[in-house]
Amino acid sequence: MEDNSTTPIEMRLSDVPGMPSPEMELTYVTAIPMNGSTFTENQEVRIGLNVPQDCFVDLKRAYLKYKLNNTGAGAAYLDPVIGGVSVIDNWRVIGGTGALLEEVIHYNTFYAVINSYKNKDVVSTIHEQMEGAGRNPGLALKTNGNNTDAEFGGGATSITNAQSRVITHRPQSAFFNADRYMPLGFTQGLTYVSLTLAQNGTAFILSNEKEANASSFSISEVELHLPILKPGPEFASMFRSAMSSGVPIQIHSVGVQNTQQAMPNGATGEQTLTFSTRKRSVKSLINVLRPSANITLDERNSVSGFVNADTTEYNFSVGGMRIPAQRIKVQANINGRDSGELLANTQLALGHYSSDLRGICAIQTTADMSGGGVSTYLKHSEHDSNYGKAVFALDLESYNAAFAGKNLAGQGLPLVYHAQVGGTEGAQANGALQLDLYVIHDVVYVLDGMTGVITANS
DSSP: OOOTTSOOGGGOTTOOOOOOOOOEEEEEEEEOBSSOSEEETTOEEEEEOOOOTTOEEOGGGOEEEEEEEEOSSSOEEOBTTTBGGGGEEEEEEEOTTSOEEEEEETHHHHHHHHHHTSOHHHIIIIIHHHHOOOSSTTOOOBSSSSOOGGGGGGOOOEEOTTOEEEEEEOOOOTGGGOSSOBOGGGSSSOOEEEEEEOOHHHHOBOSOTTOSSOOOEEEEEEEEEEEEEEEOHHHHHHHHHHHHTTOOEEEEEEEEEEEEEEEOTTOOEEEEEEEOOOOSOEEEEEEEEEEGGGTTOTTSOTTTOBOOTTOOEEEEEETTEEEEEEEEEOBOSSTTOBOHHHHHHHHHHHTOTTOSSOOOSOEEOOTTSOSSOEEOSSOSOTTSSBOBOOOEEEEOOSSSSTTOSBOOOSTTOOEEEEEEEOIIIIIHHHOSEEEEEEEEEEEEEEEETTTTEEEEEO
């Protein structure tokens, strides 16, 4: 009921009536690779997005499906957090005119970060069925030592030799998770997805370091299932008229860029590592540390095996300014253990700060899946212990809106990681470390109505 503080309907001159919802016909298209049917390590898989003319694609509901084949002579395990998605090393989306719309290097590791910070029950049920993740995703495999057999008692998915597992994956992609339907039926050329497959030793984990048989895989029966929305001819004609008027069609999303650095063998004390990015709206930073030698090693958890290098404090220089001014403190030692501040900043960076329903896959249960379990979040004695789940993150967004983060597009605006690391328990024990910095940023896909060319602005 209206009161004196409400503008009468007759006086609401600024109201714009909403457009009627067009009637859409839903169909499904299955896209298959354009460059072959069976693929092995380091090869590229190209999947064309064959969208009928004058149609939209609901990419949020699309999914990728393929058969992962163990072509080695012995049994192998899948990554406990992301399963068979470990075979996707690089993810790219290329527009119909050759423009790079999205590129995520080490896509498998970024997806491992996302899954690690989900509720354990989600990963051990949904992702276990769809992607072959473990029923005990908090599992922390050995970073060093000669025995990894005992660590596989907690439900990691195994594929025996000459057997296969079908993987179903919903892409963790900016292009596939935009805030609008993607009008690919109105664009010029054929947009396609390009997947670069990982090396054998990255994709699989062997159960014993003394295993004589090296791992080997292939993927086949690759399918990308696309929900297609076909509007009526009146709406399609109106949409094309709007395009031809010169008004660009803008679609917003949030993407990720990977840039890498190395922490040398024997590193101890203050570490200063400079990364390169030229994004205009950096929302958050996620830094992942992995032993370099283990990334392609058969016997190691190459993808989701994170270490902390006995880091005791860290921050970033963003555009020449230290953020935060007072460093974020970390303490892995049981005496004075401080993991909460690290986790709080990770939740902020992932946008989970407003939800109490987010968990983390960091409790390893016993071999028979009983007992309270052991925390695998922040490990101390990494040289003779296990991988953890901790990453080093920083939130840079004051409010949730497009282009609301830090602008690093100008020259002379480096991104620097500053950290105090230990020696005996850190890089000195694990050898050289690879640091994958994932820069989360806003991206706007722009469809030029005059040319039908879609580009990415970020």
